[in-house]
Amino acid sequence: MKVLVTGxxxxxxxxxxxxxxxxxxVVAWSRAEMDLTRHRDVREAVLAIGPDAxxxxxxxxxxxxxxxxxxxxxxxxxxxxxxxxxxxAVLGAVLVQYSTDFVFAGTATAPYSxxxxxxxxxxxxxxxxxGEWLAADAGRxxxxxxxxxxxxxxxxxxxxxxxxxxxxxxxxxxFVDRVVSPSFVADVVSASMFVVDSRxxxxxxxxxxxxxxxxxxxGREIARQLNAPDTALSPVSVHDVKLRASRPQFAALNNHxxxxxxxxxxxxxxALGRYLTT
Ligand SMILES: NC(=O)c1ccc[n+]([C@@H]2O[C@H](COP(=O)([O-])OP(=O)(O)OC[C@H]3O[C@@H](n4cnc5c(N)ncnc54)[C@H](OP(=O)(O)O)[C@@H]3O)[C@@H](O)[C@H]2O)c1
Numbered sequence: 001m002k003v004l005v006t007g008x009x010x011x012x013x014x015x016x017x018x019x020x021x022x023x024x025x026v027v028a029w030s031r032a033e034m035d036l037t038r039h040r041d042v043r044e045a046v047l048a049i050g051p052d053a054x055x056x057x058x059x060x061x062x063x064x065x066x067x068x069x070x071x072x073x074x075x076x077x078x079x080x081x082x083x084x085x086x087x088x089a090v091l092g093a094v095l096v097q098y099s100t101d102f103v104f105a106g107t108a109t110a111p112y113s114x115x116x117x118x119x120x121x122x123x124x125x126x127x128x129x130x131g132e133w134l135a136a137d138a139g140r141x142x143x144x145x146x147x148x149x150x151x152x153x154x155x156x157x158x159x160x161x162x163x164x165x166x167x168x169x170x171x172x173x174x175f176v177d178r179v180v181s182p183s184f185v186a187d188v189v190s191a192s193m194f195v196v197d198s199r200x201x202x203x204x205x206x207x208x209x210x211x212x213x214x215x216x217x218x219g220r221e222i223a224r225q226l227n228a229p230d231t232a233l234s235p236v237s238v239h240d241v242k243l244r245a246s247r248p249q250f251a252a253l254n255n256h257x258x259x260x261x262x263x264x265x266x267x268x269x270x271a272l273g274r275y276l277t278t
Pocket of ligand 1: 032
């Protein structure tokens with residue numbers, strides 16, 4: 001199969017390329033190789049390459065900066081998705097688009113499902129939601145909502161920040177009242193390959209590790225698995241930290257739809273265990 005990976009230098013993109021390369025004919029685009037906001041060039045190049053599947057890992061992810069750079073956020077997170085989707089439709093290719101828990105307001109008390117109403121509260125979140133809608137133009141498409149990604153060749157996620165702090169015994173601030181379902185990049189890649197290979201019903205899937213926890217609980221689990229004291233963890237409330245863009249406080253997602261489709265995501269504790277031992 002011929003596959004195109006965009007955002008190939010990013011956290012998820014790098015891991016996807018590593019895993020796909022032994023199995024498929026992979027064309028990998030970093031931003032330097034193809035800026036996705038060059039819509040005409042993108043369309044022509046995609047049609048010339050003729051991939052069977054496109055994994056779009058490119059994204060404008062700077063949530064606070066997006067509040068001041070709305071047009072750039074929309075260009076990358078929404079319009080570029082539309083361009084890829086329409087090219088995919090011409091080719092009959094499948095598009096895998098990645099989205100975010102941030103599409104929700106974060107006021108729920110139980111993990112969000114795909115049927116819950118998105119209520120994006122930031123420019124980033126709005127642009128990603130529009131990207132979800134435009135992905136549907138491909139016809140054959142999967143939108144995989146991930147959150148709090150960790151793993152992959154880049155070690156710069158929130159999980160990595162906590163791991164480094166615990167190992168070094170230096171303080172790491174962790175929210176006691178922000179609830180997340182962390183997503184291990186290796187598991188997201190496996191799920192992405194599963195949907196393209198097995199073709200469950202096209203559409204939207206939550207693709208996070210099973211379960212949820214506050215960042216403080218995630219930190220305690222990291223310390224437990226490292227056999228280290230959790231004294232480096234410095235608990236804070238979301239109300240103590242002023243951020244430019246609003247973020248969902250309760251951001252847990254349930255992944256039951258993906259499990260029913262045939263891919264059960266392991267628990268976040270299991271994912272952490274595999275990550276910490278590699
Ligand atoms: N990281 C998370 O915790 C998280 C949470 C929820 C959802 N997600 C979603 O998961 C997906 C993968 O995220 P990630 O963590 O792998 O992101 P990442 O590491 O920030 O990678 C995104 C890549 O997109 C590239 N890019 C940005 N603008 C571009 C443009 N105009 N043309 C081409 N490429 C461009 C970036 O290049 P530069 O480095 O040159 O800017 C970067 O390499 C994204 O859809 C993201 O929204 C991630």
